Amino acid sequence: MKLAKSVIQCFNEPFDADQQPVRISTSIGISCFPVHGHDLHELVRKADVAMYQAKTLGKGYCLYDSELDHHSTLLLSLSHDLDQGIRNNEFLLHYQPKVDLSTGFVSGAEVLSRWKHARHQSMLLPDTFIPLIEQNGLIQSLTQKVLFIVAENYQLWTPDPGFQIGVNLSAIHLQDPELPNFIEKLLAETTLPASALQLELTETAILQNPKRAKIVLSEICNMGVSLAIDDFGTGYSSLLHLKHLPLNEIKIDKSFVFNCVSNNNDAAIIKAMIRMAHDLGLVVTAEGVESQDVLNCLADMGCDKAQGYYFSTPLPFDEFKHWYESFPQHSDFARS
Numbered sequence: 001m002k003l004a005k006s007v008i009q010c011f012n013e014p015f016d017a018d019q020q021p022v023r024i025s026t027s028i029g030i031s032c033f034p035v036h037g038h039d040l041h042e043l044v045r046k047a048d049v050a051m052y053q054a055k056t057l058g059k060g061y062c063l064y065d066s067e068l069d070h071h072s073t074l075l076l077s078l079s080h081d082l083d084q085g086i087r088n089n090e091f092l093l094h095y096q097p098k099v100d101l102s103t104g105f106v107s108g109a110e111v112l113s114r115w116k117h118a119r120h121q122s123m124l125l126p127d128t129f130i131p132l133i134e135q136n137g138l139i140q141s142l143t144q145k146v147l148f149i150v151a152e153n154y155q156l157w158t159p160d161p162g163f164q165i166g167v168n169l170s171a172i173h174l175q176d177p178e179l180p181n182f183i184e185k186l187l188a189e190t191t192l193p194a195s196a197l198q199l200e201l202t203e204t205a206i207l208q209n210p211k212r213a214k215i216v217l218s219e220i221c222n223m224g225v226s227l228a229i230d231d232f233g234t235g236y237s238s239l240l241h242l243k244h245l246p247l248n249e250i251k252i253d254k255s256f257v258f259n260c261v262s263n264n265n266d267a268a269i270i271k272a273m274i275r276m277a278h279d280l281g282l283v284v285t286a287e288g289v290e291s292q293d294v295l296n297c298l299a300d301m302g303c304d305k306a307q308g309y310y311f312s313t314p315l316p317f318d319e320f321k322h323w324y325e326s327f328p329q330h331s332d333f334a335r336s
């Protein structure tokens with residue numbers, strides 16, 4: 001471990017390559033003879049598993065652990081199945097409603113991908129498969145599929161005017177000039193109105209390359225599609241960084257929302273976010289609303305919309321449609 005730390009230390013300083021200062025990051029995986037293996041091949045393979053874990057966790061170095069190995073074998077086997085999974089429509093969408101706190105109406109829904117893998121009993125969740133899809137260069141295919149299903153489902157029901165469906169994007173999309181073209185074509189060829197589509201991006205994704213992000217987001221915004229910042233508050237940025245972008249909404253991360261009734265700091269942060277967002281003309285949604293108390297607290301603070309298990313977990317489309325149609329469209333949840 002000491003050795004690993006000092007190797008990492010050596011690479012902390014930039015060095016000269018062809019008179020250019022170069023900085024590289026280091027990840028080290030460690031396996032030990034004889035506990036982790038008796039031959040070179042076995043020891044290197046296990047060090048490799050540990051190295052990937054170090055990379056994923058951004059930890060610098062990591063000691064081999066057999067639990068990780070089980071996990072990485074699973075991920076490797078899933079990686080092989082991704083392409084076919086997308087082509088065979090094994091990826092499904094679950095819809096989670098958003099409620100407008102001033103009218104009490106359901107004003108939209110977020111779609112969340114699930115993978116109904118042919119060989120796995122339980123539905124696989126995005127935290128497992130989205131990083132794999134990104135690493136394998138397949139995120140564009142998945143997002144196109146998701147947008148296509150959203151448009152297809154839209155034909156099967158008639159939500160109220162103004163209803164918006166939120167689709168999550170990955171950082172990679174902001175470097176992808178094909179995305180605006182795909183969306184333009186989708187809107188032209190289906191009945192999905194641009195105003196019914198909202199795209200969600202994290203602050204971190206935008207700040208990776210703000211110039212490039214501005215170009216792609218402006219093109220999308222000009223089509224009439226709405227843009228939201230997801231997990232707001234977790235990305236170490238401020239709204240001031242984002243004010244030059246064509247954004248419509250922020251979604252306050254659930255970590256601030258869970259305890260906003262009992263934790264004064266969380267409540268103060270939410271209040272400040274709402275005030276600043278409103279000053280910039282942005283709509284505010286709170287995520288992770290699980291109780292009536294939290295909902296009341298958010299309504300008192302002037303939050304515009306709420307999403308969370310209190311209303312509903314993410315549901316398959318048919319169940320969501322039924323939920324939407326039977327939701328009391330009155331002012332039980334309204335602020336006044």
Ligand code: G
Binds near residue numbers: 168
């Ligand atoms: O659905 P939860 O149900 O577990 O979603 C976890 C995370 O996965 C969320 O942060 C969400 O933004 C992300 N996610 C869900 N579906 C998609 C998707 O279709 N594309 C991308 N890029 N992210 C998604």
Ligand code: G
Binds near residue numbers: 096168231308309310
């Ligand atoms: O990062 P993003 O906002 O896209 O993630 C949405 C995630 O939050 C999904 O994993 C979804 O299942 C989860 N989620 C939605 N509502 C709630 C809630 O009320 N409580 C908790 N704990 N998670 C929620």
Ligand code: MN
Binds near residue numbers: 110168200230231
């Ligand atoms: Mn989201």
